[in-house]
Amino acid sequence: MNRDIQRLNVRLAQAQPSATYRIMDRVAARRAEGAHIISLCAGEPDFDTPTHVCQAGIEAIQNGHTRYTQVAGVRALREAVAAKFRNENGLNVGWQDTIICNGGKQVIYNALAATLNQGDEVIVPAPYWVSYPEMVELCGGTSKILVCSSDDDFKLSPAALNDAINDNTRWLILNSPSNPTGAVYSQDELRGLAQVLLAHPHVLVLADDIYEHLLFDGQVFHTLAQVEPALAPRILTMNGVSKAYAMTGWRIGFATGPRWLLEAMEKLQGQQTSGASAISQQAAIAALTGPQDFIVRSRGVFAKRRDWVVAHLNDTPGLECLNPSGAFYAFASCAGLLGLTTPAGTLLNTDEDVALALLDEASVAVVQGSAFGLAPYIRIAYALDDDSLRRACEAIRQFCLSLSPGTIERLMVPRREDS
Template identity: 45%
Template sequence: MTDRAIELREEGRDIISLSVGEPDFDTPPHVLAAAHAALEAGLTKYTPVGGTSQLKRAAALHFRRDLGIDVPTSQITVSAGGKQAIFHALLATVSEGEEVIVPSPWWVSYPEMIRFAGGKVVPLMTSPKDNFRFSPADFEAQIGPRTQWLMLNSPGNPTGACYPAEMLLGIAEVLRRNPRVMVLSDDIYAPLNYTGGGHATLAALCPDLADRVLTISGVSKSHAMTGFRIGLAAGPEWLIRAMERLQSHSSGNPCSISQAAAVAALEGPQEFLAKWRERFRARRDQVVAAINAIPGLSTPTPDGAFYCMIDASPLMERFGDDTALALHILEHGVAIVPASAFGGRNGFRISFAADEARLDEALRRIAKALAA
């Protein structure tokens, strides 16, 4: 897919990418100013492996203010992106053959990290009719004697699914009956929740389970800082220390300048986030209406993030599989990602983190490609 997109661009074709998972907004000026000030102040040396004390305090503020988790700085670590925090948590805890339950469709890196650690991926299938959410009963049915983790991504990539408080409370009851199982709660998209009910997360709802929950957050998606590579994790102190030991031998500390910028992002003005969220909500509605008007395509309305997982099952007889469908759409000028990349099937994911005019043009091209 990527190679063909490059070839088409080299031929002079205009290819609209709806495959990239990052906000199209500019990083806020006060964050850039903080990065510049850090450079001017000479903050270019090593920092503590798990992050500066200033950033850990800012992270504690963020977890309390935005996620409802009251956690001391001793239970927080900073990494080079949320991906690194997840990777180190799995490496620190998953032994050969141990199982990790992963809802499908899943973010592409989850299964690869688990397999790298020697673990076994246990898919927990979800469907569009359930808005890509699993039930507590579905979860409990997948638990075995070697289950180590449940991966819980809300709002989710690639589906945009959110787990409301009542569903999380049901999951918590299953966890109380299965004390071995931990939860990796990936809340990186928490600010992009369109339900109107606010974001719910397990560690805040069920403090009695907090010593079994690792909550992942960061500034990449919320503050348009993907290139700064700063992730945040809050969880039991034994796990945080283990993750930091691994980090000390892999990458060392996160970038010092990025850490200073992240302090400004978390402690500075937050009002713009609501405006960004409303822009994303409007784009979501634009995409959902257009996709559901194209014969052969359908999508539920995602609750959060900036993705739609689109079902194209009626078109599979024509195209054979979702990769062939995605390549066909690419030939008509739009880059998307087939559902099979996420452990799904018979569809594709698009990102609506693009300006409205480009989205309109991309959706027009998709409709034309499927009418051809």
């Protein structure tokens, strides 16, 4: 076959597939072979979607809500989204200031695709959600990665932000609570970042608040446009129903922001996917306007799981984990495991080596921290039932206890390149 016919868009050819999905594919392959794998890599709640939300979806089908909708979403859902932003986040917005997309990921992609041109830079604090840099590159921009260490609780400082901004800076992406670290920006920390941004009026901000309702220890959530209203005309505040209401497969994300940007995103979406599922939109209305007790119950369960998982990880040789303030991830340093050898003879040079060895030798799936822009760490999603979590953490502990120092010959083996 003529190789020219297989030529791809250069940006797509350079993009990397999601590391999370690569691990999930490997898990599926191992399970197909008969292996019993405990997966701690998927970022979705293990709870069923609330009953009244499912019923709304069923009724939507029965009542004929099975046709195309407006590209930006049905008005009833946009009104519910606007009310959510007003009542929960203190943002003075109406339904015309909202957009509904096919999941939160499309919100982000549409915003970047609608605004980025060659030479534009996007500041992405690391650790980051794996898709941020790839989306930036696919949309023609350049990611400017700012590493935020554990010494700073994995959070961006005003000084680092100020130093990174230049004339080419188009966006800052800010995710709180964070995937993968669970870090949460306080009101004062957001105010510090806001002061920097006020001095640079050409910079847009994408506030990814998808884990908003998963905060622990009595913390109160704050979003940047709420903390500094003067920045609201250049902030896209995105959210969705996937994490808060266990609706990952319903594919509904939403956002509010300046109308010029929302109109551009709607124009793009109209030529791309059109509107989100009519059935899912009706279910999302029920989620946002119906009983909210599910959020409280699930948050309590996640808090207990966090406490147990983090304590167990910190009691495991070679691992060290900060206590996350939100989301449902533990981001554990595995620096203490590097240079050691597994019972199967695998030398652990990198955090990817650790993740793959845990899968192959301990039957536990995690994602390497290097996929999120910071090594050597592993991300553990504790969105799993208690029994499976306990068995997984014990398997990780036994794996770490089984490691032995490598021989001189093995330690001289060149490091494998991260993929």
